Amino acid sequence: MFSGRRAVAAFVAFGLTLAMSSTALAGGDHRNVQMLDACDGPSFNATIGPGTCERDGGLSFGQFIGQLVSMGQAPAWRFSPTQLTISAGGSISAFNRGGEFHTFTEVANFGGGCVPQLNAILGLTPVPECSNPALFGTTGAGPGGEVETGPLASGVHRFECLIHPWMRTTVNAG
Numbered sequence: 001m002f003s004g005r006r007a008v009a010a011f012v013a014f015g016l017t018l019a020m021s022s023t024a025l026a027g028g029d030h031r032n033v034q035m036l037d038a039c040d041g042p043s044f045n046a047t048i049g050p051g052t053c054e055r056d057g058g059l060s061f062g063q064f065i066g067q068l069v070s071m072g073q074a075p076a077w078r079f080s081p082t083q084l085t086i087s088a089g090g091s092i093s094a095f096n097r098g099g100e101f102h103t104f105t106e107v108a109n110f111g112g113g114c115v116p117q118l119n120a121i122l123g124l125t126p127v128p129e130c131s132n133p134a135l136f137g138t139t140g141a142g143p144g145g146e147v148e149t150g151p152l153a154s155g156v157h158r159f160e161c162l163i164h165p166w167m168r169t170t171v172n173a174g
């Protein structure tokens with residue numbers, strides 16, 4: 001009984017040490033990005049399919065397309081912030097606060113997303129990263145979900161939603 005309790009105490013202490021050292025190794029710097037949209041569930045789900053949008057009371061699908069045609073983007077669909085600096089080795093958590101699935105994908109250069117219908121309206125060409133569909137799983141999140149980047153090396157990193165390519169954040173790590 002006594003030795004069992006000591007074993008538990010030693011195990012807890014070991015776990016704390018591990019947790020503290022991994023925090024130190026992570027380099028500390030950590031930033032949050034919000035992935036936002038204003039989709040209106042009923043009209044988006046009726047047009048694209050059930051489960052496309054899990055919120056009510058935003059822009060109808062027709063209004064969304066109208067903004068893409070007239071402005072080249074739907075401004076409520078955005079990453080916040082669009083620019084940030086972080087120390088080299090730092091990482092980012094991107095939280096999906098919207099009603100649709102979004103990706104927070106590092107791209108070599110900003111460009112079009114992977115949805116032909118949206119690219120056609122916007123006159124954009126898909127980024128080469130679209131040839132790797134696995135990125136939707138590894139860098140995407142549904143409503144309420146989260147995407148974690150790995151440690152970011154010194155330099156400029158560009159993150160874009162592969163569905164809504166005007167959702168962009170530029171990160172300066174250094």
Ligand SMILES: [Cu+2]
Pocket residue numbers: 101102103161162163164167
């Ligand atoms: Cu998106």
